Amino acid sequence: MLFTYQYINHSMEKMQEFVDYIFLEVWCKAAVITEYSFELYNNKLELKEVVTAFHYSSTIGGDFFNTKIEEIFLIFQTLSPDEISQLEQWYHSNNNIENLCKNDPLFVPSRYSDITLLNAKLGPILKKFFVRLYSQDLLSLKALSDKIGKIEDHYNEFVMVNRTGKCPFCGLYDIDSEYVHTREAYDHYLPKSEYPFTSISFKNLAPICNKCNSGNKGSKDPLKDTNGNRRKAFYPYNLNPNVMEIDIKLNSTDIMKMTPQDITLTFGPTNIDEELNTWNELFGIEERYKAKCCSADAIYWFNQIIDECGDKSPIEFLAIRLDSAKKSPYSDTNFLRKPFLEACASLNLFTI
Structure with missing residues (x-):
């Protein structure tokens, strides 16, 4: 890419923290937990407040969130320690996007198809959950947005720091500034339809012009070529970018x-x-x-x-x-x- 973005810290990152907790502290420990309950969130009180509010509010997004967490928990209860260990490795690798882009052999990416091979039920339900995480019917719910903020606010703060005003992936088109009511879409650099665990990670989300997003990249895979071979790719938030x-x-x-x-x-x-x-x-x-x-x-x-x-x-x-x-x-x-x-x-x- 022509230039890289500067990453910004924002309250929206808290959503990824919530997901980390759900995956590592709830699901991956399911085998030693008798039953699912909101008490599992006692060490993450803000998340406990969210799931509790969703339980009593009867919203489509909130019901989906809570229901799928419990359904996935029950599947994790049936997994062996080796299977859980494999899932933890995949989780950490997929969320280390910079090293995946470098094709670092210590970080092996996983797809939903890999998880389905490990457990036929788990792959499809994880895909439903993680793809849906990045949706307005969930992120706009007050119980959640009060904790993490709004993506529109993230965008405005982002473009106030990243002021080049052009799409870094092509340089041909403008990126909407904070002075207009519209905003560019966030591209899931690792496609959310293929790669689990990163759909709400802002290390995997970058504003991008429509021509690059819809007209060219779409769901193309930056980590693998059309023959399935690993390859290097530019990381959108590289701190030491190359001069093109x-x-x-x-x-x-x-x-x-x-x-x-x-x-x-x-x-x-x-x-x-x-x-x-x-x-x-x-x-x-x-x-x-x-x-x-x-x-x-x-x-x-x-x-x-x-x-x-x-x-x-x-x-x-x-x-x-x-x-x-x-x-x-x-x-x-x-x-x-x-x-x-x-x-x-x-x-x-x-x-x-």
């Missing part, structure tokens, strides 16, 4: 009739080739960037150098534009404008 390199070569001098076949794109640096290939495959980057270079925007980039150079030569004005683009790479698609104009210059298209 984009090189463009044009195989035609006819800017007005440029086609994708006339453009060669190269991404770097080479030490992150695997992450770059994953990024390209997930978000259709090469296709979209080539299309941009064949658009009216690219024609404007070119004509601007010729038409607005004033008393300077086009080459002199080009140098100014390239310097400006370097300083503000994500404004006006400068990260792509710069290599495109450099490619034009290499063909002597600005020489009069």
Whole structure:
């Protein structure tokens, strides 16, 4: 990805804390507990208040939450210590998203299909529970939102810190700011339909433009290629991001009739080739960037150098534009404008 997000701490993270407690302290200890009761939450009083309120409120989301927790508890009671140990390992691995993206061999991701192989009943019911956790009919319930806050508030605080204003996965589209009433969707980087335990983890949730989310990534898997092989992927909250390199070569001098076949794109640096290939495959980057270079925007980039150079030569004005683009790479698609104009210059298209 072009740049990474800065992670923010927010009360919404408390929902993941609740889930951690349910999984590790309720379900994984079910085999040594006689029966399910709200007393199991005595060491997590805020969560106890939530499940108790859900019990007496008769809401669809609350009833689902409480009912599924108890149903899963009863299945865990039938599991062997080895099976529970395996589930705990999968839980910790799936919630260590940064190391999964690095393809660290110490962290092995699991899917619902893996859990179903371990226990035929458990996989489907866990999927129903975790997919439903990220839903407004649950998260908007007052008994819960009073504890964890609202996702709209998280979004507003998020974009106040992450002020680039562009989708980091493509750089082509704006991300809604705190000054508009709408907000971008949060992408489940590890798809919630495939990977258990991470549907409400904000380490797995990142605001993303609609074109990247619905039009390109969808439910594609960043951790495995189409053949099922593990691979490296960019982590959206990497504290030490790489500086992206984009090189463009044009195989035609006819800017007005440029086609994708006339453009060669190269991404770097080479030490992150695997992450770059994953990024390209997930978000259709090469296709979209080539299309941009064949658009009216690219024609404007070119004509601007010729038409607005004033008393300077086009080459002199080009140098100014390239310097400006370097300083503000994500404004006006400068990260792509710069290599495109450099490619034009290499063909002597600005020489009069």
